[in-house]
Structures are given as C-alpha cells and as structure tokens.
Amino acid sequence: MTSPDNRPVQKIKGGCLCGAVSFAVINTFEKLFLCSCDQCRQITGSAFASNLFVSIKGFDWLAGTGDIVSYQVPGRDISKSFCRVCGSGVPWPNGDGTKMIVPAGSLSAPVNVVERVRIFASEQPAWASGLEQVSTHAAFPEGLGSEPMSAKPLLTKNSNKTRSEKS
Numbered sequence: 001m002t003s004p005d006n007r008p009v010q011k012i013k014g015g016c017l018c019g020a021v022s023f024a025v026i027n028t029f030e031k032l033f034l035c036s037c038d039q040c041r042q043i044t045g046s047a048f049a050s051n052l053f054v055s056i057k058g059f060d061w062l063a064g065t066g067d068i069v070s071y072q073v074p075g076r077d078i079s080k081s082f083c084r085v086c087g088s089g090v091p092w093p094n095g096d097g098t099k100m101i102v103p104a105g106s107l108s109a110p111v112n113v114v115e116r117v118r119i120f121a122s123e124q125p126a127w128a129s130g131l132e133q134v135s136t137h138a139a140f141p142e143g144l145g146s147e148p149m150s151a152k153p154l155l156t157k158n159s160n161k162t163r164s165e166k167s
C-alpha cells in the first residue's frame with residue numbers, strides 16, 4: 001500500500017494494556033479529535049477522548065477480536081469498544097463501516113497526524129481547564145502521596161504534633 005504521493009506506508013501497532021487485543025494500522029492519520037463532550041468524559045473516565053480516524057483499508061486486527069466488548073450510546077452515533085480483560089479502549093468502526101476510530105493512547109509508537117482538533121470544548125469539566133497552570137512533574141513526585149491521609153499524613157508544619165496528640 002502507498003500514500004497518495006506514493007511513499008510507502010508505514011504501519012504501527014497498537015493494543016490493550018493486558019495484550020489480549022492487538023492491531024496494526026497505517027501511520028498516516030488525517031485528524032485527531034480531542035472530544036470533551038459529556039459522553040466521552042464518562043466513557044473514558046477522563047477529561048476528553050483522543051480519537052484518530054483512518055480508512056478501514058489501512059487497518060488489520062492481529063489478535064483478540066473475541067475479547068472485545070462494545071457499547072453503543074442509545075440514540076447517538078457514539079460507541080466504545082474495550083478489552084473485556086483489562087478495560088482498555090480499542091478501535092471500532094464508524095457508522096457506515098468505512099473508517100476505524102482508533103483511540104490514540106492505544107498506539108505504542110509515535111503517531112503521524114496532520115491536524116489535531118478539540119471539539120465540544122464547551123462541555124469540558126472545570127477540573128480539566130487551564131492545565132498549563134497545574135503543577136507538573138516528570139514522574140510521580142516524592143512525598144505527594146496517593147494514600148489516604150490517615151495512612152500517610154501530609155508533610156505540613158503541624159503534622160508531627162497532630163500525630164503525637166492522637167497516639
């Protein structure tokens with residue numbers, strides 16, 4: 001297969017977290033839609049869905065189609081496919097079956113995409129706005145803690161005092 005300007009088309013692989021589902025797809029995506037609609041928020045459990053669109057001709061399943069579960073939002077052209085083992089989002093066909101919609105995060109190589117578009121920005125939750133201003137770390141920072149505060153008190157000025165009073 002070649003691209004419109006006759007360069008050979010490179011394929012990249014993607015799949016779910018547990019490895020049950022995998023696929024290969026041409027790495028020439030026209031658009032990446034970052035969708036903040038209410039349905040995408042709920043279906044991803046996150047601020048927005050990141051979906052690439054690609055012609056179905058450039059897409060091949062490699063393994064695990066029997067492990068894919070799909071959900072169609074009633075009355076809407078919105079659906080979600082995921083691995084029944086690990087819950088990762090995996091690709092699904094669009095309404096007329098001409099394109100595959102590929103969750104960008106399911107790809108394991110750098111993605112060549114021509115244009116990124118944010119849609120339904122009006123429905124973006126407040127906690128996902130102004131991300132440039134949120135404190136940013138290269139990895140999980142020392143001392144931030146993900147445990148409940150009772151298991152590991154926050155390192156505040158009075159935390160030692162509070163602990164000894166309680167014991």
Ligand SMILES: [Zn+2]
Pocket residue numbers: 016017018019020021083084085086087088
């Ligand atoms: Zn999986």
Ligand SMILES: [Zn+2]
Pocket residue numbers: 035036037038039040041049120
């Ligand atoms: Zn959406």
